[in-house]
Amino acid sequence: MASPGERVEEAPYDWSQRLARRSAGPGDVIERLSLGDGRARIELTGSVPDRDLYPSEEFRRILSDVMREAGPALLDYGAWEGYLPLRRWLADRLAAQGAAISEEDLYIINGAQPGLDLAGKLLIDEGDRVVVESPTYYNAIGVFRLYGAELLPVPVDGEGMRADLLEETLAREKVKLVYCMPTFQNPTGLTMGRARRRAILEVARRHGVAVLEDSFASELRYGGKEEAPLRALPGGEDVLLLGTFSKMLFPGLRLGWLVAPPVLRAPIRRLRRCSDLAAGLLAQAAIHRFCESGLLEKHLLKVRRTNGRRLDALVRSMEAHFPEGVGWTRPEGGMSLWVTLPRRIDSIEVLLEARRRGVNFSPGRLFHVDGGGANTFKLSFTLEKEERIAEGVQIIGEIIGEKIAGRGARAQDAPSVII
Amino acid sequence: MASPGERVEEAPYDWSQRLARRSAGPGDVIERLSLGDGRARIELTGSVPDRDLYPSEEFRRILSDVMREAGPALLDYGAWEGYLPLRRWLADRLAAQGAAISEEDLYIINGAQPGLDLAGKLLIDEGDRVVVESPTYYNAIGVFRLYGAELLPVPVDGEGMRADLLEETLAREKVKLVYCMPTFQNPTGLTMGRARRRAILEVARRHGVAVLEDSFASELRYGGKEEAPLRALPGGEDVLLLGTFSKMLFPGLRLGWLVAPPVLRAPIRRLRRCSDLAAGLLAQAAIHRFCESGLLEKHLLKVRRTNGRRLDALVRSMEAHFPEGVGWTRPEGGMSLWVTLPRRIDSIEVLLEARRRGVNFSPGRLFHVDGGGANTFKLSFTLEKEERIAEGVQIIGEIIGEKIAGRGARAQDAPSVII
Numbered sequence: 001m002a003s004p005g006e007r008v009e010e011a012p013y014d015w016s017q018r019l020a021r022r023s024a025g026p027g028d029v030i031e032r033l034s035l036g037d038g039r040a041r042i043e044l045t046g047s048v049p050d051r052d053l054y055p056s057e058e059f060r061r062i063l064s065d066v067m068r069e070a071g072p073a074l075l076d077y078g079a080w081e082g083y084l085p086l087r088r089w090l091a092d093r094l095a096a097q098g099a100a101i102s103e104e105d106l107y108i109i110n111g112a113q114p115g116l117d118l119a120g121k122l123l124i125d126e127g128d129r130v131v132v133e134s135p136t137y138y139n140a141i142g143v144f145r146l147y148g149a150e151l152l153p154v155p156v157d158g159e160g161m162r163a164d165l166l167e168e169t170l171a172r173e174k175v176k177l178v179y180c181m182p183t184f185q186n187p188t189g190l191t192m193g194r195a196r197r198r199a200i201l202e203v204a205r206r207h208g209v210a211v212l213e214d215s216f217a218s219e220l221r222y223g224g225k226e227e228a229p230l231r232a233l234p235g236g237e238d239v240l241l242l243g244t245f246s247k248m249l250f251p252g253l254r255l256g257w258l259v260a261p262p263v264l265r266a267p268i269r270r271l272r273r274c275s276d277l278a279a280g281l282l283a284q285a286a287i288h289r290f291c292e293s294g295l296l297e298k299h300l301l302k303v304r305r306t307n308g309r310r311l312d313a314l315v316r317s318m319e320a321h322f323p324e325g326v327g328w329t330r331p332e333g334g335m336s337l338w339v340t341l342p343r344r345i346d347s348i349e350v351l352l353e354a355r356r357r358g359v360n361f362s363p364g365r366l367f368h369v370d371g372g373g374a375n376t377f378k379l380s381f382t383l384e385k386e387e388r389i390a391e392g393v394q395i396i397g398e399i400i401g402e403k404i405a406g407r408g409a410r411a412q413d414a415p416s417v418i419i
Numbered sequence: 420m421a422s423p424g425e426r427v428e429e430a431p432y433d434w435s436q437r438l439a440r441r442s443a444g445p446g447d448v449i450e451r452l453s454l455g456d457g458r459a460r461i462e463l464t465g466s467v468p469d470r471d472l473y474p475s476e477e478f479r480r481i482l483s484d485v486m487r488e489a490g491p492a493l494l495d496y497g498a499w500e501g502y503l504p505l506r507r508w509l510a511d512r513l514a515a516q517g518a519a520i521s522e523e524d525l526y527i528i529n530g531a532q533p534g535l536d537l538a539g540k541l542l543i544d545e546g547d548r549v550v551v552e553s554p555t556y557y558n559a560i561g562v563f564r565l566y567g568a569e570l571l572p573v574p575v576d577g578e579g580m581r582a583d584l585l586e587e588t589l590a591r592e593k594v595k596l597v598y599c600m601p602t603f604q605n606p607t608g609l610t611m612g613r614a615r616r617r618a619i620l621e622v623a624r625r626h627g628v629a630v631l632e633d634s635f636a637s638e639l640r641y642g643g644k645e646e647a648p649l650r651a652l653p654g655g656e657d658v659l660l661l662g663t664f665s666k667m668l669f670p671g672l673r674l675g676w677l678v679a680p681p682v683l684r685a686p687i688r689r690l691r692r693c694s695d696l697a698a699g700l701l702a703q704a705a706i707h708r709f710c711e712s713g714l715l716e717k718h719l720l721k722v723r724r725t726n727g728r729r730l731d732a733l734v735r736s737m738e739a740h741f742p743e744g745v746g747w748t749r750p751e752g753g754m755s756l757w758v759t760l761p762r763r764i765d766s767i768e769v770l771l772e773a774r775r776r777g778v779n780f781s782p783g784r785l786f787h788v789d790g791g792g793a794n795t796f797k798l799s800f801t802l803e804k805e806e807r808i809a810e811g812v813q814i815i816g817e818i819i820g821e822k823i824a825g826r827g828a829r830a831q832d833a834p835s836v837i838i
Contacts, residue, residue, distance in 0.1 A: 023686040056490030071475030075669035142693030250494035267442040274561030
């Protein structure tokens with residue numbers, strides 16, 4: 001052992017031998033594309049609200065009010081389950097959507113992503129199989145793999161995950177969990193109708209497979225009719241339902257919720273005790289006051305109106321500027337839609353050129369478990385105003401046209417449109 | 420498949436078959452003792468600051484100021500690494516303590532517990548061995564086991580983890596990580612002197628074992644001389660250093676930090692992307708303004724003075740009311756100290772009686788990997804005022820006296836005092 005005063009001389013520490021397998025991988029397409037590093041002039045990627053819509057001044061006043069009334073108590077550790085008035089308010093809101101749940105079964109968490117992490121901790125052992133929609137949210141792919149899941153993609157059609165292909169998969173493989181976004185799916189924006197919801201639920205239950213329903217953007221409807229969450233349907237009592245304030249309000253407080261059946265209370269408590277203890281209490285109290293005062297509804301009216309206009313602008317621009325042979329989904333809400341190019345066109349090549357011209361979007365391979373989806377991409381429409389969306393689409397359309405011309409695409413390259 | 424309108428009839432869902440092994444356990448002594456359910460009249464458990472000390476009004480004004488200046492931007496997702504001005508401020512503070520680190524290597528996280536979770540994700544594969552102090556923080560035991568670690572306890576003496584026993588352990592076993600709290604260790608309150616720090620670091624480095632240094636309470640010094648963190652010592656460049664605002668300021672914002680060598684940046688980024696994305700941005704901006712305005716230093720003066728008085732009151736009360744044969748540590752700071760009873764006395768039996776008389780503390784078995792420590796317990800002194808600490812200690816002392824008399828404890832039952 002070196003004496004106390006002695007300088008320790010060593011070769012540089014070799015971390016490569018010491019990382020866990022889950023963190024030692026070669027990186028993935030997301031990292032190679034350096035998503036999130038800097039912002040393009042026209043940003044059509046991500047699922048991020050427009051900060052120009054944030055009710056910042058109202059929220060400032062509410063923060064000040066709750067601090068004045070109960071400041072010291074709100075700076076303490078809160079209950080691990082979350083701030084009770086907020087849990088009640090959310091449970092009542094879900095009840096109004098048909099999901100009769102008790103606030104006892106609703107836990108406040110640090111956003112939807114930590115909810116996926118919690119579900120992974122709770123359910124996934126190394127080698128367990130998890131069904132995801134194809135395409136699906138790329139950070140769900142990441143978190144389930146982090147807990148050792150083998151992911152089985154089930155393709156979507158115009159109504160989200162196909163129930164017949166889910167049935168085939170569950171009949172063939174022993175599966176632990178089905179992860180789905182029934183409303184305004186990320187990345188496609190697609191929504192399951194009631195019959196599809198019932199079918200997915202029935203298949204999963206018949207095979208004894210847990211369902212994790214991610215309703216991250218379900219409040220962002222700009223047309224069509226409301227659909228109750230899976231959790232609210234007959235037989236949906238065991239569905240784990242995940243929600244967040246990050247899309248319908250703003251993400252900077254990191255608050256979401258997880259609804260889980262009573263039997264999971266003790267395991268969830270145990271996991272949270274050693275993972276994150278609790279969500280921020282002040283943030284919860286302020287959000288609760290904001291919601292309770294009717295300000296969330298007021299804000300949602302504005303957001304829905306604005307986003308709806310942007311979605312319209314996006315679709316009109318694509319109709320005007322995208323070449324023949326390009327297809328896209330028609331969402332009734334959410335934050336993005338899904339574009340399918342002729343088969344030989346790689347959206348990453350389009351993206352690299354688009355970035356040179358100041359436009360960013362998310363290439364389809366990010367959302368595929370198996371490296372597929374090369375001829376697809378996601379366009380988000382919540383962050384930019386209509387004129388810039390139109391400008392971005394025009395640029396992307398030009399590039400697609402150049403690629404099609406360059407490849408000499410023929411009739412058999414027509415897109416395998418998913419709608 | 421059921422038709423859409425058909426009610427799905429099923430046996431109740433069997434979750435016991437579907438939980439991950441890590442969450443399906445039988446529960447542990449913490450759960451059996453229902454720690455954290457309700458508060459006793461005199462609360463000498465936990466590591467929680469006294470809310471009467473929180474600078475609530477100052478913080479309210481600062482929240483309002485930063486919201487007025489930059490509200491919408493602060494409600495966005497922030498950078499995954501954290502709010503740059505806060506990272507700089509913390510890096511500068513660490514530099515003043517001798518740890519010359521770049522803000523590039525300091526990441527803001529949602530508190531210290533999520534930092535342990537992140538370290539677990541980053542480093543621990545199923546079956547990896549992790550050295551912990553014995554006794555150690557019970558939620559560290561929990562989180563390392565969550566990632567499949569086998570825990571190897573290394574006993575502490577009056578200066579924390581024993582370097583000679585660490586050497587023995589690392590020579591005998593292939594170990595991935597050493598977790599330690601060199602300053603005001605939880606639960607003992609003990610602090611490593613400079614020689615011990617150098618020895619621990621040297622042993623770990625020589626065996627190529629990573630070190631995670633938890634400095635959760637290192638700002639709470641009430642006497643003695645400052646010790647630089649392991650991260651600041653020669654050869655300490657690869658130490659992972661964890662810190663938090665939860666103990667020196669307040670916990671309700673859930674903010675901490677992790678310092679890690681540059682080579683870990685990409686893995687940390689990848690893990691955070693799919694676990695929690697980022698810490699709350701508004702909270703970070705407000706804490707930064709609070710710190711930068713000199714209010715943290717002002718607050719720390721008050722906290723140190725108050726806690727120091729409470730520690731004195733605790734020690735004086737134990738001297739007055741604890742029977743012969745009971746020993747305890749003499750911390751120079753932190754939030755708790757460690758009591759050792761004669762060998763045949765079980766602190767859980769003392770606790771159950773103390774609770775009936777309105778006093779709560781933390782039994783020693785919580786802090787032991789191997790179920791040991793039955794004759795030990797932790798007393799926290801930050802939450803209650805001096806008179807109540809004295810009252811609580813008197814009650815505990817009476818109960819210990821009764822137990823000793825009841826057991827007819829003899830000379831050979833003298834405590835194995837760890838100091």
